[in-house]
Amino acid sequence: MPEPLFELIDVVKKYDGRTVLRVKNLKLDENKVYAILGPNGAGKSTLLRLLNMLEEPTSGRIIFQGVDINRAGESARLRMRRQMCMVLQNTYLFNTSVYQNVAYGLQLRGVRGAELERKVKEALSFVGLSDFGSRRALKLSGGETQRVALARAVAVRPQVLLLDEPTASLDPDSVALIEKLVRRIHESTGVTVLIITHNLFQAQRLADEAILLYNGEVIEKAPVAQFFTNPQSDITRRFISGTMIY
Amino acid sequence: MNADLLSSVWQFFCLRGGELSGIVGLSLMVSGSAVIIGAVLGIPLGAFLGLKRFPGRELLLRVIYTLMSLPPVLAGLLVYLLFARTGPLGFLDILFTPPVMVVAQVLLATPIITALSSAAIAAKEKLAMDTARTLGASERQAAWMVIKEARTGILAGIMTGFGRAFGEVGAVMLVGGNVRYQTRVLTTSIVLETRQGNYEFAIALGLILLLLSFVVSSVLLKIDDSKLR
Ligand SMILES: Nc1ncnc2c1ncn2[C@@H]1O[C@H](COP(=O)(O)OP(=O)(O)OP(=O)(O)O)[C@@H](O)[C@H]1O
Numbered sequence: 265m266p267e268p269l270f271e272l273i274d275v276v277k278k279y280d281g282r283t284v285l286r287v288k289n290l291k292l293d294e295n296k297v298y299a300i301l302g303p304n305g306a307g308k309s310t311l312l313r314l315l316n317m318l319e320e321p322t323s324g325r326i327i328f329q330g331v332d333i334n335r336a337g338e339s340a341r342l343r344m345r346r347q348m349c350m351v352l353q354n355t356y357l358f359n360t361s362v363y364q365n366v367a368y369g370l371q372l373r374g375v376r377g378a379e380l381e382r383k384v385k386e387a388l389s390f391v392g393l394s395d396f397g398s399r400r401a402l403k404l405s406g407g408e409t410q411r412v413a414l415a416r417a418v419a420v421r422p423q424v425l426l427l428d429e430p431t432a433s434l435d436p437d438s439v440a441l442i443e444k445l446v447r448r449i450h451e452s453t454g455v456t457v458l459i460i461t462h463n464l465f466q467a468q469r470l471a472d473e474a475i476l477l478y479n480g481e482v483i484e485k486a487p488v489a490q491f492f493t494n495p496q497s498d499i500t501r502r503f504i505s506g507t508m509i510y
Numbered sequence: 511m512n513a514d515l516l517s518s519v520w521q522f523f524c525l526r527g528g529e530l531s532g533i534v535g536l537s538l539m540v541s542g543s544a545v546i547i548g549a550v551l552g553i554p555l556g557a558f559l560g561l562k563r564f565p566g567r568e569l570l571l572r573v574i575y576t577l578m579s580l581p582p583v584l585a586g587l588l589v590y591l592l593f594a595r596t597g598p599l600g601f602l603d604i605l606f607t608p609p610v611m612v613v614a615q616v617l618l619a620t621p622i623i624t625a626l627s628s629a630a631i632a633a634k635e636k637l638a639m640d641t642a643r644t645l646g647a648s649e650r651q652a653a654w655m656v657i658k659e660a661r662t663g664i665l666a667g668i669m670t671g672f673g674r675a676f677g678e679v680g681a682v683m684l685v686g687g688n689v690r691y692q693t694r695v696l697t698t699s700i701v702l703e704t705r706q707g708n709y710e711f712a713i714a715l716g717l718i719l720l721l722l723s724f725v726v727s728s729v730l731l732k733i734d735d736s737k738l739r
Pocket residue numbers: 279280284302303304305306307308309310311353
């Protein structure tokens with residue numbers, strides 16, 4: 265059994281004394297696609313933000329590749345963070361060109377010159393926005409914005425891709441495109457993907473495993489086939505049948 | 511009336527062109543230096559206030575916002591007392607010279623630059639900072655990205671600070687003394703010409719002041735558009 269990519273042990277996150285996440289034990293393996301499900305306020309974004317070190321847990325340990333990320337030194341943390349990329353729930357593009365947005369993560373990792381240009385172009389063509397390099401990022405449509413956000417995250421070839429509702433408020437074609445891109449990047453690089461979604465069909469289409477969060481706790485984690493056809497928990501059953509009252 | 515005005519303005523330029531260019535140069539020099547110093551002090555302080563949360567931050571911000579409406583003549587008085595012969599810095603003996611005028615205008619420009627920078631940075635802090643981090647930025651790199659993202663607001667602060675310094679009369683009058691060929695600037699000249707009944711000259715000077723402000727803000731806006739991409 266290889267060691268998990270992530271392991272969360274007794275992780276608790278409180279805001280102003282209110283517990284919003286309490287994960288006893290959660291293991292995430294390499295090369296998999298996980299769908300994170302759960303009602304609004306369940307703690308899904310908080311979980312991803314903890315993994316990306318945007319927040320610190322109130323207590324407990326988060327282990328990434330065998331290293332406790334919250335006890336590691338500043339430079340070790342930065343090195344680990346640079347193996348991941350996250351697309352935030354509120355996508356924010358920098359107020360520059362599309363090209364500069366995609367180049368940023370690469371530049372942070374020391375990529376320069378011709379290699380930089382090649383990788384930016386590759387990422388833009390990957391999301392079908394080859395001609396968009398010189399466009400102002402803030403003038404793009406919602407769907408284009410999401411594609412740039414994805415391009416900028418995958419451009420650095422991360423080991424972990426954290427996607428917080430990347431297809432919320434997109435039209436069906438754009439949703440299909442983003443899903444296709446996520447699947448393709450996963451297949452070609454083996455990147456581990458954690459994708460938060462409210463779209464249960466999307467979870468079934470994309471993920472190997474589904475994780476249900478409810479009131480800050482992991483209720484069920486199972487391969488999607490089992491999760492959707494034979495859930496072990498009552499809460500999961502109610503959640504997927506849509507009768508759960510939020 | 512219009513022709514009259516134009517001809518007197520023309521006369522004014524011909525008669526006192528040399529003196530006028532000195533006045534314009536000094537005005538730009540004094541206010542320009544004040545704004546540069548104000549930016550050097552105000553932008554880092556604004557960035558600190560916009561990015562960090564610490565006890566006393568709210569109070570400090572309120573004090574800075576209050577200082578935005580510091581009356582120029584009061585700023586001038588404070589600087590005057592500081593540099594007067596009997597004041598703590600009197601030994602420098604620089605009262606009624608351009609450097610003291612700069613000091614007085616720094617006092618006026620810095621709070622504006624600080625306050626507008628911190629507001630602009632705080633508005634971008636959460637999302638721009640987090641986005642930079644998600645792409646692999648260190649805390650310092652992320653903070654720099656936030657400052658770059660807030661550049662329009664910071665430049666607005668610099669422009670407002672310049673406007674306040676360039677257009678004020680109370681402070682430079684008090685600490686500069688409006689000495690001909692030495693500390694006379696555009697605004698103090700306007701006061702003088704008005705007092706002497708030379709309204710056309712006063713208006714012409716006012717127009718020059720506005721024109722220069724227009725040029726300066728155009729240059730700054732150009733920077734916003736291109737340089738800091
Ligand atoms: N910075 C914060 N300060 C205080 N409370 C917070 C903060 N961030 C999140 N919370 C709270 O934590 C809880 C979980 O939030 P989180 O964003 O993780 O939910 P979510 O599952 O992503 O919900 P959604 O589906 O609406 O995005 C919510 O009740 C939220 O109000």
